[in-house]
Amino acid sequence: MKLQYIGTGAAEGFPGMFCRCEACERARKKGGHNLKTRSCAMINDRILIDLSPDLYAQSLLLGLELGKVKDLVVTHTHKDHLDSFFLELRAKEGAVKQIHKEESYLSVYGSSFVQSVIHKALAEEPNARASRLKYVPVETGTWFQAGGLSFCPLKANHKKDELCYIYAVTDGVTNLLYANDTGTPSAETLELIESLGLVFHAVSMDCARGTLPGDGHMGIRENLELKLHLEQMGCAGEGTRYYLNHLSHMSGIIHDDLQTLMGPEGFTVAYDGMIVNIK
Numbered sequence: 097m098k099l100q101y102i103g104t105g106a107a108e109g110f111p112g113m114f115c116r117c118e119a120c121e122r123a124r125k126k127g128g129h130n131l132k133t134r135s136c137a138m139i140n141d142r143i144l145i146d147l148s149p150d151l152y153a154q155s156l157l158l159g160l161e162l163g164k165v166k167d168l169v170v171t172h173t174h175k176d177h178l179d180s181f182f183l184e185l186r187a188k189e190g191a192v193k194q195i196h197k198e199e200s201y202l203s204v205y206g207s208s209f210v211q212s213v214i215h216k217a218l219a220e221e222p223n224a225r226a227s228r229l230k231y232v233p234v235e236t237g238t239w240f241q242a243g244g245l246s247f248c249p250l251k252a253n254h255k256k257d258e259l260c261y262i263y264a265v266t267d268g269v270t271n272l273l274y275a276n277d278t279g280t281p282s283a284e285t286l287e288l289i290e291s292l293g294l295v296f297h298a299v300s301m302d303c304a305r306g307t308l309p310g311d312g313h314m315g316i317r318e319n320l321e322l323k324l325h326l327e328q329m330g331c332a333g334e335g336t337r338y339y340l341n342h343l344s345h346m347s348g349i350i351h352d353d354l355q356t357l358m359g360p361e362g363f364t365v366a367y368d369g370m371i372v373n374i375k
């Protein structure tokens with residue numbers, strides 16, 4: 097399974113769009129992997145996880161063929177993860193002049209909150225063709241197929257007024273846990289993860305809180321705890337690789353600092369464009 101991190105920053109980006117704090121200024125100065133656009137990812141070059149507001153520029157920079165994407169799996173409706181303007185453009189007649197038959201619609205998987213965003217996007221664009229967006233409801237703990245892979249939605253601990261998901265993903269051989277945005281998963285979610293009976297080859301975790309205590313996002317402490325939990329449950333082992341994603345300026349540390357802190361603990365800090373061949 098090929099996972100590509102498209103963007104690896106929090107909602108405001110890193111450096112924060114309008115922020116002049118010390119961490120943002122250091123990130124600007126150091127550049128490279130310290131510069132992080134808003135989070136989304138691609139699996140096997142054809143399945144998108146989330147739609148960041150930076151996706152158009154990201155696609156040009158990384159050479160992503162968005163016209164070929166047929167499946168969009170959504171974690172939640174925060175605007176850094178689901179840009180409804182993109183949905184309008186996908187559905188708008190004039191914005192997509194030519195479309196191959198097999199890509200005639202984009203399947204969008206997520207909770208009913210995602211469905212509301214789709215409805216709104218279609219309502220706001222008079223030239224939108226509803227047939228170009230197909231909402232597919234998903235349920236906690238129930239596997240569904242997208243782009244030749246199986247996904248299992250697991251309740252995130254993130255936005256209190258919305259059912260947000262993290263996902264277990266498998267191609268039958270390799271297994272991925274994609275976990276952002278979320279704070280420490282609840283006991284219920286951990287039990288569900290254990291019940292899947294999978295050993296993850298790759299685990300991608302939210303680390304927006306950095307050195308601060310976790311809340312609706314994890315920080316270093318929660319990342320280490322979750323790693324331990326997964327190992328204790330038999331869901332991770334020697335071959336498991338850990339990645340940190342969705343970084344923010346909140347705790348004042350930048351990508352390079354986090355890599356220095358977490359590298360020795362077995363974590364790799366993801367960067368924009370990073371490709372992970374999961375095996």
Ligand SMILES: [Zn+2]
Nearest residue numbers: 106107176277
């Ligand atoms: Zn986010």
Ligand SMILES: [Zn+2]
Nearest residue numbers: 115117120345
């Ligand atoms: Zn800042």
Ligand SMILES: [Zn+2]
Nearest residue numbers: 172174254277
């Ligand atoms: Zn969020």
